[in-house]
Amino acid sequence: MTYFPELDGPVRFDGAESRNPLSFRHYDASEIVGSRTMADHLRFAVCYWHTMRASGGDPFGSPTMERPWPLQPANVEEAKLTMDAAFELFSKLGVPFWCFHDLDVAPEGDGRQEYVANLNQMVEYAAGKQEETGVRLLWGTANLFSHPRYQCGAATNPDPEVFAHAALQVKSAIEATHALGGLGYTFWGGREGYDTLLNTDLKLERENLAKFLHLAVDHAAKIGFKGQFYIEPKPMEPTRHQYDSDVESCLNFLREFDLLGHLKLNIETNHATLAGHSMQYELKAARAAGALGSIDANTGDELVGWDTDQFPTSLYLTTQIMLEVLAMGGFTTGGLNFDAKVRRASHEPVDLLYAHIGGMDAFARGLKVANAIVEDGRLAEFVEQRYSGWNGTLGISIRTGDATLDSLADRALSGEEPERASGRQEFLENLINEYL
């Protein structure tokens, strides 16, 4: 049985002139760009939730997706069919990684015992699929936001019994990740925030969230899971405010509660823009703190105020992202996870193929452009030159701590007005266009 009969094997790289929309025009996994292969640079992952399980329902409409696999598997047998389709897709796309929530792969079942049993069965099945296809787990996670019990948060719920349920799921999901050789584990605080401050003890909730993360870190140590933990910023939606709202708020939280050594950030474009930040800023801010871990590769509509989770096709965006990835020397445990969904009206399975192929090609081009910018060197040289004063006598005296307000004031009083240097924004924007 095949779920994607549109392709009789892996997507082929046919080159930029190809008019076959089911071929790669730019992504050639084995092509060397700079010092490594495209595959090594990009480390693509497909997400299970949007791709295999999203129904196309929205707040104003019913499900639309036509899928030859079970979208809402009623039991483990059905869930295995969904997983068969998933690994067929992963293989045909040629992505090296996948990502999942506990409840994506396993039916929730009737009661928590059944939940655990279902998950265990599906992990075993997934292990076989991984073995068979060579596809690996980039990261796992737990769904702590869909079930009604989490309506007022999971780790930040006013009721500690709910915290315990969240703990069960995170324990199970970490262990599942560990069993599948996952390289990381992600926390996205879907409802870890508030709907109204009127009913909320913000301080206690944040402390409880920190406690929760510490418990997870401790558990990983206990079971020997060495994967990287990530926290994923998002400012709002579903709740009015989430505590992990952007990169800086996550860093503040991790510092405050002594978690910065344990978690890095998994950053998503659409979450960045919902927070009012450019993706490039969020990546740089995380990188400056040594905390950039992995990337959720999608895009949003900046003129729309909710999470549209679209597939990324802007070459400007993919170039900016790959510039940051190159600047940090490439991913270690992380990768580019397509946390993106096809539009509600793109309801056929083949739309999933178009979407992923287009996203992969857009990143392949972004990588090539970013690499060309780096190799050319003019952009970096401009920036280096711009700040060169900080390597001069005055700059060093300030940075090393010899200068004081008094000594600097004396200098300003006795010196000339500094000469201004143009910021050259237009020149630099044109420069980027040279590589596209």
Added chain:
Amino acid sequence: MTYFPELDGPVRFDGAESRNPLSFRHYDASEIVGSRTMADHLRFAVCYWHTMRASGGDPFGSPTMERPWPLQPANVEEAKLTMDAAFELFSKLGVPFWCFHDLDVAPEGDGRQEYVANLNQMVEYAAGKQEETGVRLLWGTANLFSHPRYQCGAATNPDPEVFAHAALQVKSAIEATHALGGLGYTFWGGREGYDTLLNTDLKLERENLAKFLHLAVDHAAKIGFKGQFYIEPKPMEPTRHQYDSDVESCLNFLREFDLLGHLKLNIETNHATLAGHSMQYELKAARAAGALGSIDANTGDELVGWDTDQFPTSLYLTTQIMLEVLAMGGFTTGGLNFDAKVRRASHEPVDLLYAHIGGMDAFARGLKVANAIVEDGRLAEFVEQRYSGWNGTLGISIRTGDATLDSLADRALSGEEPERASGRQEFLENLINEYL
């Protein structure tokens, strides 16, 4: 000479039935609310920049303000006239405090020597005015954003010579604040950010900004200034992004660079909303970190994307703010500074009176409402009850660290599905309306 002939003395409290728009209907400085006077709760300050110096110019239009005092004083003698008008206004409004930038009170002059000399003269003059009127300095600050030399930042400028000029001004402004018995000193990083990431070394800039703040803290220690330092968040404008973008980003910055013991936050409503946050959230987030210091009392239009700095009149807003101020036990060094400007078409001096009187009355009502909510107790009781589980056995075992993921998972596996409790948002919103 009088600059505000509309009033022949201090604004009178005439009670809620007054139809005199130049009287207070609610603000009675000596009225006791809870355990202290209104004046002690509210600690109003008038800002020098908007109120005495704003011209009414905007990006599309020329100055409009008619002022019987010099708006752009050409020299110290003119600047003294402006200050005469300022202290007449402070006195007539009956505010206990004022705030200023170095360049608000002193003409910049020709060269940095003259800047220092002008500032010194104006500080001496201000000291006399303070003595005369009893009005005190809530905080001082330096204008590091208007002069062209700061076009690419002050402490974060690519050129360390500009850093030195900023150091001169901050040294001068701290010393001026000290000389005037100021209770605090504020840093607002007007251009401490970037216009484009293409030309920016974000990591270096943030480090330099931290160094700058440390130099200021050291200088304060050296000269014996014991006032409270504040940092004031704003996400953007004038630059595309400022590093002190919101409360959490400021806290992250202060933690990262070991400054949290030295600076608290001065939080402004319009800056909060430009960052996509409610004022109440920003206040709570700062308060949870023990870092809420002072408040810039204004408001913005949430449907407009720039800093309108309007006078606050919403009783919901003033109530929310005063709830937070009461919850932290009142201000210590801080206060409510009207960092607000009259609209460009409100070009007569009397509009300044209407504006401040209206803002003071709105906060007086907000205080009374907030105090009534606190004294009534139903809101607090609801919240306490909502989180009561965290004082039970399970809650305590989690918070004190006895629980583990394993023990919590066992509990979830063996227990019942937790009963959900309604968040009661609508009930609580109605409750607030009871007090208005």
Added chain:
Amino acid sequence: MTYFPELDGPVRFDGAESRNPLSFRHYDASEIVGSRTMADHLRFAVCYWHTMRASGGDPFGSPTMERPWPLQPANVEEAKLTMDAAFELFSKLGVPFWCFHDLDVAPEGDGRQEYVANLNQMVEYAAGKQEETGVRLLWGTANLFSHPRYQCGAATNPDPEVFAHAALQVKSAIEATHALGGLGYTFWGGREGYDTLLNTDLKLERENLAKFLHLAVDHAAKIGFKGQFYIEPKPMEPTRHQYDSDVESCLNFLREFDLLGHLKLNIETNHATLAGHSMQYELKAARAAGALGSIDANTGDELVGWDTDQFPTSLYLTTQIMLEVLAMGGFTTGGLNFDAKVRRASHEPVDLLYAHIGGMDAFARGLKVANAIVEDGRLAEFVEQRYSGWNGTLGISIRTGDATLDSLADRALSGEEPERASGRQEFLENLINEYL
């Protein structure tokens, strides 16, 4: 059987001092305000979709609502139970009106014949309920956005067969409305827009939408339905852009296609703010065109980019709305329809009571405040005085067409610079606070 045992009869008016959250503190239906009763001014309606049928599901979560009636009635018998609960609620709240979509009251059934049959049965049942309770139908409408067939629009679908299905539903819903004595019929173009312009023939789609409205108008004439048609603006969500995006775009559309005589506007607060407009502006813009028909009374969070449809409690908002309603001489066919839903975590039936009671009380207060402003007259007088020049010689010569650019230029050349008058925004904002 009772569905709302929290109340043993209609909500009582207990006065402002009441601490019973299930009483009215301000809404006294028979109280005379100005020249008519509160009930006549406010003409409250409850909406069936949010109140009786909303599950609490959101894009990240499952249903949460606990309801003793069928939320998703499987057949007409179940649907009758839901309707029993609805009319019990309407009666207990004491609202004179309700509103519904075809598919709110009738199960969709298997095939379109069954749809029609189900709807007919439910209309008959509703007629009995109306008779029994005295509650009347403010307006009806058809759900043309939930079913997958409408994934690319209804009247604007690329496939005319879908247009035909939409026609069936609108015909049925108009006839149902007619049968129930409905005072109006509303079109909200849920998916009448686009997700991407790449696949869209915007011109054709708008023409087809106009054709659709003409067909409805013609059908109403044919069957003798004299109710008022409304169009309801919303800028986006579920689609990226809807053609009826705000008041002005609706007016443009109605003018372009000769529909302005046939439809008025039904304006919703949260839709206004999503379009970047204040509710007051949208109401005024519609009123200036003689096209303000009815109001969807809810509110949104202006710092959040999706339709939260919250119950309105801001007294500023309700005052502004009632000022416009008073200014147009009160509603004729329209009313205040609570197109609002309780938060997902307010999952108990009693939350529906709190929510509606709070909204009704907030509007009762808004009405009283608005009426006081009108009776006092100072606000209107200010505005009249401000524009008084337009009743002078020059103003009249311009407005009646005697003046030309040449004659006006001559006047400007020979005259003085006009004296400027302050806009007095702060004074006026304070004035509004006098009435609150």
Added chain:
Amino acid sequence: MTYFPELDGPVRFDGAESRNPLSFRHYDASEIVGSRTMADHLRFAVCYWHTMRASGGDPFGSPTMERPWPLQPANVEEAKLTMDAAFELFSKLGVPFWCFHDLDVAPEGDGRQEYVANLNQMVEYAAGKQEETGVRLLWGTANLFSHPRYQCGAATNPDPEVFAHAALQVKSAIEATHALGGLGYTFWGGREGYDTLLNTDLKLERENLAKFLHLAVDHAAKIGFKGQFYIEPKPMEPTRHQYDSDVESCLNFLREFDLLGHLKLNIETNHATLAGHSMQYELKAARAAGALGSIDANTGDELVGWDTDQFPTSLYLTTQIMLEVLAMGGFTTGGLNFDAKVRRASHEPVDLLYAHIGGMDAFARGLKVANAIVEDGRLAEFVEQRYSGWNGTLGISIRTGDATLDSLADRALSGEEPERASGRQEFLENLINEYL
């Protein structure tokens, strides 16, 4: 004397491999694309206000721009130097057009007589410059927003005397445009809106604005000016709301007041996005109404809430714009006017060169990409196919008016559920990337 010594003659087209940032890499004026030259397709104009007169001041900072010509000419002699620089720039850039406000080219002078005299002198001087260089006037306009008299609007001012002053300026500016052979005249209602609705008679103000436009149209007829009038949408800024807020509101206004035959739209990217619309939508909406006239070619930052007026470099944006221009058969009277300004920190004259060259090159590429998309035909074919049902029997019966709700309902009742067709958004987004 040369003002732009960086170039010793016109900017050269050096081809895509050029590394000279002062050369064109893509814009070759005489290159044929499709059926006409690039110059004929693009019809570039430089705007006088930003390029020659902008000081670099912003709400938080002083002027920064270094200009070898007078930025604020004190008299006509100085203004001529500024104009010399302007036409040198136009010529070196090789743009065929320019645009100006009355007060850009002529000093306001002391009194309105002097204003007229100054303008007349400058028009004469400009005529000579045009003659000399061959550069033509795309459109003229009047500045009705900078002077304090316009603080509450020009045509919408509460004082008809201000209306008369605006009339004087518009008369003068139309006559200046006529004298210079201008192809069009633009109205941008900078302050034709409100700051607060509390003091505003919206209905009267809109009527007066309409009257004003009629007076201008009549005057044009009287003097024989045949140029095209344009109205330029912008939602807000400087005021809180402008009546010409977006394309649809302008169309509504023009229809309401019988002006649609007299004015087309001049549409600007940054104004579109401030209104929450994509530029492509605004262009399509205007084009569907036959009202797309001219384009202000700039861009904004969609994550920032004010008008940044940046130079356009996104190839996606320029492609979208040129697709619309091609679809309407090219400009007639209109063109691409760079209503864009260099960043405040790009303070050197050479930055103006980089900026315009980059913008021109970005549009040249956009044109080539758009033309390739059109010539390839796959995109158009997809759309045509998608709507093909509207050319079938059913579609035609609906569009021509044979169908009724009854007949369509019968069809739906007796037919099958329509088959859904995927919207293929991802496929189409990938398709666009093929051409880049």
